[in-house]
Amino acid sequence: MINEYVSRKVSLKDINGCLICQKPTTTVLYNKSGPDWFYTCDIHLQDNPEFVKPIYGKDYETKTNRLKSVQQELHRIQKNNDPSSWDGWVGKLFIKKNKNQSPDKDKDKDKDENKDGDNNNNKVGNESTGNRSDMLQREYQTLLDELTHLKQNNRKYQLDNSLYENRVQRRIRTQRIKETYTATNPEELAQRLATFPNVPTDKP
Numbered sequence: 001m002i003n004e005y006v007s008r009k010v011s012l013k014d015i016n017g018c019l020i021c022q023k024p025t026t027t028v029l030y031n032k033s034g035p036d037w038f039y040t041c042d043i044h045l046q047d048n049p050e051f052v053k054p055i056y057g058k059d060y061e062t063k064t065n066r067l068k069s070v071q072q073e074l075h076r077i078q079k080n081n082d083p084s085s086w087d088g089w090v091g092k093l094f095i096k097k098n099k100n101q102s103p104d105k106d107k108d109k110d111k112d113e114n115k116d117g118d119n120n121n122n123k124v125g126n127e128s129t130g131n132r133s134d135m136l137q138r139e140y141q142t143l144l145d146e147l148t149h150l151k152q153n154n155r156k157y158q159l160d161n162s163l164y165e166n167r168v169q170r171r172i173r174t175q176r177i178k179e180t181y182t183a184t185n186p187e188e189l190a191q192r193l194a195t196f197p198n199v200p201t202d203k204p
């Protein structure tokens with residue numbers, strides 16, 4: 001048995017008491033490798049490392065690392081470009097916005113559209129740090145959205161070690177019951193397994 005549980009919703013007719021607080025719930029943490037399962041309220045799965053920790057996987061890790069380096073580079077650009085700035089990115093965004101909104105600038109842009117090859121090159125040259133900063137800010141926001149999405153949709157969890165140890169012990173005892181009742185019908189066996197009392201834990 002490995003310490004990896006997936007949260008599942010069961011139908012209303014299978015509603016049962018939460019392992020932690022005994023309130024009726026339809027969320028089950030299921031461990032395929034046991035199999036092992038128990039009921040829990042959704043709320044206990046959030047920010048509750050004494051009970052469970054989410055398993056986010058490789059994609060989440062990669063994106064988190066990228067987010068950190070984007071953040072660092074943005075801070076570096078901000079520092080180099082505008083050491084005296086009263087409000088780094090926001091200040092720059094404000095200036096940029098004003099520039100773009102200026103009607104003269106827009107007219108110039110329209111006029112110069114024919115020979116835009118030359119013009120564009122100049123623009124890129126002048127505003128390359130700004131463009132880089134814009135690009136990074138966009139990437140930062142995208143990464144942030146993606147990470148939030150991964151977090152919200154995560155269904156994999158790892159149990160706290162001592163709780164997991166209890167589940168393993170319980171599993172061994174369940175196995176013994178199974179061996180005893182193999183001859184009886186599956187429904188009775190399932191019922192006995194479902195009502196099998198939890199091993200008391202140290203945690204409240």
Ligand SMILES: [Zn+2]
Nearest residue numbers: 018020021041
């Ligand atoms: Zn609960």
